[in-house]
Amino acid sequence: MLHFSCDSCGLPLDDRRYVVRLEIFPAFDPENLTEADLDVDHLQEVAEELNEMEMTGAELEDCSTKEFRFDLCPRCHARYQKDPLGREAIRRLNFSEN
Numbered sequence: 185m186l187h188f189s190c191d192s193c194g195l196p197l198d199d200r201r202y203v204v205r206l207e208i209f210p211a212f213d214p215e216n217l218t219e220a221d222l223d224v225d226h227l228q229e230v231a232e233e234l235n236e237m238e239m240t241g242a243e244l245e246d247c248s249t250k251e252f253r254f255d256l257c258p259r260c261h262a263r264y265q266k267d268p269l270g271r272e273a274i275r276r277l278n279f280s281e282n
């Protein structure tokens with residue numbers, strides 16, 4: 185039997201578990217394709233190169249799609265959905281310093 189714990193606070197989770205899935209990827213083309221690159225055969229090449237890079241875990245790492253998955257307890261879920269990027273938390277921190 186699988187046991188989950190909250191990835192935010194560490195609380196053991198029961199059935200009321202929430203899953204956060206994040207995907208991060210560049211909205212631009214990391215290869216910066218030129219018109220010549222748009223040739224179909226060349227695209228195939230590029231795709232193959234990218235596949236090889238992925239398999240060897242190469243330098244393009246920062247441009248590759250990143251996926252995260254977190255399990256959250258109801259409390260952390262409620263907090264997270266209000267402020268997924270932690271902006272409120274940062275603002276509060278700044279206020280308290282004043």
Ligand SMILES: [Zn+2]
Nearest residue numbers: 190193257260
């Ligand atoms: Zn939690």
